[in-house]
Amino acid sequence: MSTPRVLPVGEHALLVELPDGDAAGALHAELLRRRAAGTLPAVTEIVPAARTVLLDGVADPPSLAARLTTWEIPPLTEAAPETVDIPVRYDGPDLAAVAALWGVPEDAVAGIHSAAEFRVAFCGFAPGFAYLTGLGDRYATPRRDTPRTAVPAGSVGLAGPYTGVYPRSSPGGWQLIGSTDAALWDPHREPAALLTPGTRVRFVPRAPR
């Protein structure tokens, strides 16, 4: 793996830039391993994103930056530590549009989507909103030209290389292919988010209502 590029962020944070999302996921996993082992200096936040990992609340950023670049970081393993199954009714309002974009029959979308193995690359946009990778470039999907003012909670959508599930109703421009009853966000649960960075995810088709 190539050496990560470490960018300064103010006085107490570092942004580690990697070549791609898998490398960012591998660094994130390594950071969690080192934190669990007690060998990572104290940080308040470890925030993975599309191809970066942000470390915030770092006491001595230059020292951590120098150490980071010497780490041997194993690639992400195929063996999933835990897999979350999300039951989905593939009945979204953009199903036909997505089928047309993919060049497949409408009734093939569910099979293609549910056959993929997903990983939570990162969370953002709203508490518990996870950006899932795994569908592959072949099925990358542009956002809707006009975002919806209200997307119902539990909607399963596609945008670019990502799949996401809306934890609660909000405006949104993702192409909606289905819906789930899974509780994506529950502040009384630990962790509150069902889908945390690094989690492996499968979507399991259910009969439409």
Place this chain on the structure above:
Amino acid sequence: MTDRALSVVRAGALTSVQDEGRHGHAHLGVPRSGALDLAASRLANRLVGNAPGAAVLETTLNGCAVRPRCAVTVAVTGAPCPVTVAGRPAAWGAPVRVPSGAVVEVGAATRGVRSYLAFAGGIAVEPVLGSRSTDLLSGLGPAPLRDAEVLPLGRPEGGHPYVDWAPAPGVPDQLVLRVRPGPRVDWFTPDAPGVLAAGHYRVSSASNRIGLRTEGPALRRASRRELPSEGMVLGAVQVPPDGRPVVFLADHPTTGGYPVIGVVPEPDLAAAAQAAPGTPLRFALAHWS
């Protein structure tokens, strides 16, 4: 009327419950939230004998009025403003004993934006992920105050106020924010840091708890590339396509796709929280270690 609670008589333009915020959940998309002027909220707590992280009320421009249902010590800090208890003038920036049932009126800010009203024992709404703060971006924590709403108060910890009166920094006529360049300064034209440092900016009326928006010279990007979403920090100076820098405050999103040209250090953000729309703003580039 002896239960430990208060009723809201006048909610004001935007009054919210705030403490030191929700830390350690940014990877789940949870903003940090918390009082925008942390120095002022901590001082208010100190004046009533609370721990610094007790929940207080944060007002916006025109204050608020509440009626405690029990005798309680309160203190108002942050933006200077008239304070009355049962219609009589009371001290700002000092502990004030309020009888049960008397209305505490926090008046409109004479300078600055946000006043803080602390109660001995703190506001005792149910914490969410370890914090009682209202997060206006993601809707976590209690909703902003509404007229006639009732909020629970905690039991005083028995701590006596450490001070009778405390000096507080005034609200400056001009806001100066230091900026440490990075992480995406290379996404801008080479003259952009100079434009930021030399520019006469003003605080925009579109500013809120999420970010301090600005009016002034635009910073131009070196290319039209799209930046994949990346983690954001408090104080990040993010530059949207219109080129006007936005300084991220406590309710900022945890990830964002506009490049960050630099970061304002946390101690400077209390002044940013008190800068009313129209306040002249300068950025001072800093290269501290």
